[in-house]
Amino acid sequence: MNKKLLFFCFWITNYAFLPVKAQFYTITADTLHSQIVDTAESSSISQMKETQGVGREMHGDEDDFFAVTKGYEIEIEKDIPVFVSVKDSLMAELLEDRLNVCLPLDFLKLNSDYGYRSDPILRCTRFHDGIDLRCNYASVYSMMPGTVKEVHISNRGYGNYVILEHGNLECLYGHLSTILIREGEVVSAGTVVAISGNTGKSTGPHLHIRMKKDGKSVNPKLFIDYLNDYITRLQDKIRYLRFNEKPQMELNIANLTKALEKYDISHPRIVIAQALLETGYFTSRVCLEYNNLFGLRRKDGSYYEFNNWEESVKAYKDYVQYKYKSGSYLNFLRALGYAEDPNYVIKVAQIAKTL
Numbered sequence: 001m002n003k004k005l006l007f008f009c010f011w012i013t014n015y016a017f018l019p020v021k022a023q024f025y026t027i028t029a030d031t032l033h034s035q036i037v038d039t040a041e042s043s044s045i046s047q048m049k050e051t052q053g054v055g056r057e058m059h060g061d062e063d064d065f066f067a068v069t070k071g072y073e074i075e076i077e078k079d080i081p082v083f084v085s086v087k088d089s090l091m092a093e094l095l096e097d098r099l100n101v102c103l104p105l106d107f108l109k110l111n112s113d114y115g116y117r118s119d120p121i122l123r124c125t126r127f128h129d130g131i132d133l134r135c136n137y138a139s140v141y142s143m144m145p146g147t148v149k150e151v152h153i154s155n156r157g158y159g160n161y162v163i164l165e166h167g168n169l170e171c172l173y174g175h176l177s178t179i180l181i182r183e184g185e186v187v188s189a190g191t192v193v194a195i196s197g198n199t200g201k202s203t204g205p206h207l208h209i210r211m212k213k214d215g216k217s218v219n220p221k222l223f224i225d226y227l228n229d230y231i232t233r234l235q236d237k238i239r240y241l242r243f244n245e246k247p248q249m250e251l252n253i254a255n256l257t258k259a260l261e262k263y264d265i266s267h268p269r270i271v272i273a274q275a276l277l278e279t280g281y282f283t284s285r286v287c288l289e290y291n292n293l294f295g296l297r298r299k300d301g302s303y304y305e306f307n308n309w310e311e312s313v314k315a316y317k318d319y320v321q322y323k324y325k326s327g328s329y330l331n332f333l334r335a336l337g338y339a340e341d342p343n344y345v346i347k348v349a350q351i352a353k354t355l
Helices: 003-013 044-050 062-068 086-098 220-243 253-262 268-279 285-290 309-319 329-336 344-354
Strands: 110-112 115-118 125-128 131-134 139-141 146-152 160-166 169-179 192-196 206-213 216-218
Touching (some): 131 220, 146 169, 160 192, 206 220, 216 220, 253 268, 253 309, 268 329, 268 344, 329 344
Antiparallel strands (some): 110 131, 115 125, 131 206, 139 192, 146 160, 160 169, 169 192, 169 206, 206 216
16 A cells, blocks of 8 residues: 555544654744755755665655554555545645654753853853753654664763764754663654753753764754744645645745735835834734734733734734825824834834835
């Protein structure tokens, strides 16, 4: 039977994934900020898949698949035809892709970035060969299928650490409290490889991630940002197929400009400047939790809450800009008393000049 069809049947019968698989949480705007990944780094996943022997459990024969999912076997009557729509086939393919990648922790918060920094123990400037993620004795997951290259127990340097090989990409997890894998073991994406901790040269519980590509040090943050974007796009496609939910556009200036055009909002440069000022460049709590870009409030002073940020753009048109007739838009905002800050219009004008 076609492997993807078999996988889909398995997914339908056993909706919950294996307990060792991580949930594919996304990185919020106040954690790891998106950066552009060069072509070589962004192709790491595809190169890893082509490497001999890596990820065989997910791409091998059906026998290999059932060996991994022991206890979840299902029986299919051979004389009963199984009908799968194009939509179902696409779902199975997306789910299979999703199982091949995972973020290293359930929740990510950057403590220390890659590069030169003031060493917290030696009090001098030194090169930090990875990133430190805030966590307190949390499960640490393999980001991709791979092989356990090294396992070390130590109270110095990285403390207890493991090194995983993913094709030409090598990943070290350091300062672990407990290691749950052995050298030479083959792991799949989402396998719990360790519990984070505070061993070795460390000032507090955290996870240190060091990555090398073809033996050369690279910034793990760039790779994790790419991985997060990849997972997010897969999740959007799965939601669309399952619930017919249209994926929300990423909130950035380019997409905000498109939304302003969609709702025929005049003076877009000034309105964008308002959104940036109101949300602290899309990082405020009102923006992240309420999808409210313009600080729109009800008569009782409470903030409007929207299902997505595009709704707040339409609300701005309906609640604010419908009052505008002609003339200077900045004078319109001043006359409207849009904000209590007496310098609000001046600040908006300054931001608008930079756009």
